[in-house]
Amino acid sequence: MTSVAPAAPFGRVLTAMATAFHEDGSVDFDGTSAIAAHLVANGHDGLVVSGTTGESPTTTIEEDGEILAAVRAAVGPSIKLVAGVGTNTTVHSVELAQQAEKNGADGVLLVTPYYNKPSQKGLLHHFRQVVDASELPVMLYDVPSRTGTTIAFDTYAEAAQWDKVIAVKDAVGDLVRALRINTELDLAVYSGDDANTLGFLAHGACGVVSVAGHAAGNEIKAMFDAWFAGDTVGARQIFTRMLPAIDAIMGVPNYGATTAKATLQLLGVINNRNVRSPLVPLDDEEYAALRAGLAASGLI
Template identity: 55%
Template structure:
């Protein structure tokens, strides 16, 4: 794994906000330090969980700079720059690299529903514009378009495209592509972290990692050591937390509430159309975190 520019335990960071909805950059830096202190060797800024759909370009660039300033000498910092506008994504990629990003996350273009050939060219143009390692993000549940198997094979021929964040969750196709290409593979769904790692994935890009970074580090290390019993033990213990965060409403909503519950961020404010959850969601979260040993 020495030629891995992303890290192995990566969390898609939330973007802490003040109660008025403005970004809490001090809180963002404190969160980055907390994650770096707890199991992480990579951080993703401006991903889906960071509410990138409702943050501005300038906020995104400033967020990258803030995280790099806080922890850039300790962990790899990846910046989400993908949109459904190729030119916009290219400009964002260049600026995020200028602000210190080590690598870039590029999501499949959403809403437009481009052809697979168009998707390949979209990735190629962004990758060449910034000339930094790129992780392709395959999440058809949000984008409406999956990366076809042959498309991923073509992406593997682009020198800067080094990895896939897999939230399509087709384990057989993932294993086929891991065997056929030299792409680094990352679980993009906390529910399947252990399954992906057991099949040979490099690491995880997590939401639950906000509160379970040391556990996911231990899981990665256990799989590396061939200790699947230990890895399964960690997986089983985390099930209540994963369920409470990922299956109650929406990951960003629940994990912000979890971080506030733990005193790591000051507010669980989100930007519309995301809303803080009702009391029963917070109670399920508290119960799940406690059952997983992640409270107190």
């Protein structure tokens, strides 16, 4: 029995892609373009550029614009590009949204301001300013483990009335809440946590914004294809095979950029795993654990 796949306005399989850096810390645009091309060649129909995994807290506005332009040139016009514009300064986020529109983004990813922990009223004010800054559709991003703030359901309900707010990247992990956001507010829901993606599918998600997709894009796509073809057993089998890799990629305290870079180096996509401080590359023990997890899932 085939299920009806929900609309996926930004694509179905997206990865919050890493940004490559040279040894001196400058952006490696050739390496970044290679990462984008690798993802598109392996199951992706969308990419998130300059998200947290892209080390956006350490890149400048100018660099973010140049990275987006380089990725667009590398992948062509058919791949959905979502630009991360979330910061804890509204003026900064407004400027990033305006720049993203000029540089070829199809939408923006707007995370809750981190560290300063605004009230729900403050969140709505921040969101409204950024939403109004461009004509691009918006994916809100809820990840309280990193920001310290959760978007309340009533806040979602108000933001959902704005035409340009069309999707949510949910890393809260509350599957029933995600289902309500989708069914009651008509927002497309993307899993923001690889370990919960299969559960999110069962609760109405249309896609994923992944980190494991740096290595497992084809497998994630196969899981989605199986699920929406009604083969829930097959989808579960694919997900189960991916679990060692997901655990390895997400099991390091500063996962994301560090494990993504190391994964891409193991796959031969880039030739180093440079990150910007305050992150540091994986040590030898962490690198070996990552390699073992990827190997156990058959990805290297």
